[in-house]
Amino acid sequence: MEDLSQHILDIAFNSLEAGATDLTITVREDTVANILAFGVLDNGRGITQNDIPKITDPFFTTKKHKRVGLGVPLLQEAVQRCGGNLEIKALPRKGTSVTAVFPHDHLDRAPLGDITGTLIALITGRQPVNLTYRHKYNNRNFLFNTRKLCIHLGAIPLQTPEVLVWLQNYLDENIANLRRETNEELGRTG
């Protein structure tokens, strides 16, 4: 995996395979507290308490057709490489939460990468999922939700290529805007 957004895609794809219909992805960047954290929260069939310690073992998988499960071990490796923290929790009612926390400025922290591509790849496909994406960069927020978009689209399916290409540009622009420094922040007065 080259970047963190690929890990996010991998973990979130597990959620879809676990039958999730609601998926929340959060990215929080705080350059003052030196934190980059992401979370994937789903309402899939969940993980048993017994399986949680095993999930970081690359030779553990619940899937019948294969003998390795590398997604979580690779993420753990990415976390450990820079002294971060990974937490996997079974949610009280149903579903799973995966949270990874990294030191923002660590040289070995993989870049966040193409988070838009991750979201588009999750939305593509015919399994309907209500995806919420929250990105906080210091004091700025971006929130995106597929349900709202679907209401806006009416009868036009979200999976239409034209819609997804539009969405790609929309997400790219909004996420880039989070990091764009204003003149005030740069200390310019005009």
Added chain:
Amino acid sequence: MKSLAELDKLREKLRQEMNVREKDHDVTVTVSMGTCGIAAGAREIVKALLEEMKEQGLSRVALTQTSCAGLCQHEPLVEVNRGNEKITYINVDRDKAREIVKKHLVAGQVIKEWTTPERS
């Protein structure tokens, strides 16, 4: 009562229309999105396929994903299903993905040399 019955009718009509719409997809393109596929660049392939499908104005093609297909060494994999015909393209990159849309989906020509491993 009348309005409820009307509502049922309407719901049934919408459901049938949706079934028709789903069947309307005569071609399904599937990208493998397991850990192996993602690490090999499956996400870029989805984007390239979408962009080219938009360029070509393809509306009767369903783009979907699947998990690890057990051919990890040949990822990224793109499978094209048309009726009973199933073609699997291996080691796909952005350029190949665009060509698959142009040649296979639009012109109906299978690109055979991309379906088997290259001999070294």
